[in-house]
Amino acid sequence: MALRAAIIGLGGISAAHIGGWKEAEGVEPVAGADIAEEAVARAEQQHGIAGYADWREMLDAEEPDLVSICTPPFLHPEMAGECLERGVHVMCEKPMAADVPGAEQMAAAAADADAILQIAYCHRFHGPAMRMKQLIDDGILGRPVFFRGAFCGLSNMEGNHRGVMAQAGGGALMDNGSHAVDLYQYMLGRIANVSCRAGTFLQDMETDDVAVMLFEGEAGCYGEVLVGYSMPPQFTEWRIAGEKGVLALENYMAGPVRFWSAETDEWTDHECDTSRSRFQRQFAHFVECIREGTQPRSNAETALHTQRAIGAAYEASRRKGVTVPV
Ligand SMILES: NC(=O)c1ccc[n+]([C@@H]2O[C@H](COP(=O)([O-])OP(=O)(O)OC[C@H]3O[C@@H](n4cnc5c(N)ncnc54)[C@H](O)[C@@H]3O)[C@@H](O)[C@H]2O)c1
Structure with missing residues (x-):
């Protein structure tokens, strides 16, 4: 039935x-x-x-x-x-x-x-993201050292629930940033500690329209997540560096996932299965x-970790970091 x-x-x-x-x-x-x-x-x-x-x-x-x-x-x-x-x-x-x-x-x-x-x-079910994870799991990078997930676009969120703190709990970082953090977790493991800036720059709303988060994974790989409703889509990119080279996803929607090998100094394209959507x-x-x-x-377990990482990032953003002496 x-x-x-x-x-x-x-x-x-x-x-x-x-x-x-x-x-x-x-x-x-x-x-x-x-x-x-x-x-x-x-x-x-x-x-x-x-x-x-x-x-x-x-x-x-x-x-x-x-x-x-x-x-x-x-x-x-x-x-x-x-x-x-x-x-x-x-x-x-x-x-x-x-x-x-x-x-x-x-x-x-x-x-x-x-x-x-x-x-x-x-996005855990997105063909190019799945391909990236598979290549990492197969050891193409050796030890991963740096992840960069920039998920940007221009969207007017004034009047949307995403701009109301009590409804969304945060803006671009809670919304798209949680996807990016969740993808880091999917590909490279859990996050141990975070630093962050989340601000409201160009839109008339209570939550952030531009945010950047820097963190350290439990397995040692650093990560950077950059998101924004007021950030041009030209900023979007996915890159992971490791001891053996760099994985890059320039066309996020369709791939290919590209690999630059430190050994050969050449780029190789890895096609993605886009026969079904995420x-x-x-x-x-x-x-x-x-x-x-x-x-x-x-x-529940993976999504709770993502929520905790985003919550810690907002907490870090409120603390403002170390003031540079004049
Ligand atoms: N996975 C993704 O890629 C993706 C994409 C878009 C949205 N989302 C998520 O989906 C959720 C909804 O986003 P959206 O863009 O569809 O928002 P939306 O504002 O377009 O729609 C939300 C709907 O919920 C209704 N609603 C509010 N209170 C309700 C209640 N008590 N009972 C029944 N309905 C109620 C609203 O009237 C509205 O129609 C958010 O959590 C958002 O982050 C995920």
Whole structure:
């Protein structure tokens, strides 16, 4: 029997979830809930799912097997907690929460639940990122020493939940920065300590529109994450240096992953499997985890670490570092 999927929050990212469930084998999206009337009406018309104004009412009426949570971060812990308590599998959008205590609350609910929790750090399923990880795991770099993940773009976030501290817990660093930090964790391991600057430079909002984070991994590799809603996309780049050379991903969407060898002083291209999108892989993976009872690639433990690293970065940014003597 097909797994019945419901979606809480019918804004921007929800279309990827509804589409994802339509495409995933053995899943059928049946319902969606949103406090905004027009979002409910749009989902009903465009996707033919039943619409609700109240997400708890939807859970009671539809009794779904799985739920996508696509609301602003401050709502994730309560919604995910209640779904998990009901034994409903949860695909929750990133970040887990607007703060570390919220993420810890969700992780505790997942540990007690008889259901699967996946956090939608979808870039773990992006073909070029997966290729980079595979090459690192195969030892192409030798010892990695420096990671640079710059995820930049120009997006006006004034009026969006991402600009409201109480709803998002942070701006570009919490949003795109958490993807970049999560990719570091995926490829190179956990983060031990961080320094950071996160500021609001060009947009009229409470959260950061430009941020830079410098850190040290538990395995010793340094990392730098640079993100911004007010940073030109020309700044975007992914590079990892190691004792044997450099891995570079210049065309993030399609690859190839390029490797410069210190031994031969030559660049080699490694093609990436882009036959399926990160979303297609993410949703298929979740269904597989439900069927086999296994932990997702992006789970409570990995996403909680990412949330803690981002929380530590904001804390470091408030401390301002060491003043240069005049
Ligand atoms: N994985 C990705 O690449 C990716 C991309 C975009 C967004 N996201 C994440 O998805 C989440 C949502 O982002 P978005 O861009 O879709 O935001 P959005 O503001 O476009 O949509 C959020 C929706 O939630 C609804 N909502 C608010 N309170 C609600 C409640 N109590 N009950 C039901 N619905 C409620 C809003 O009315 C709105 O329609 C965020 O956590 C964001 O970081 C992830």
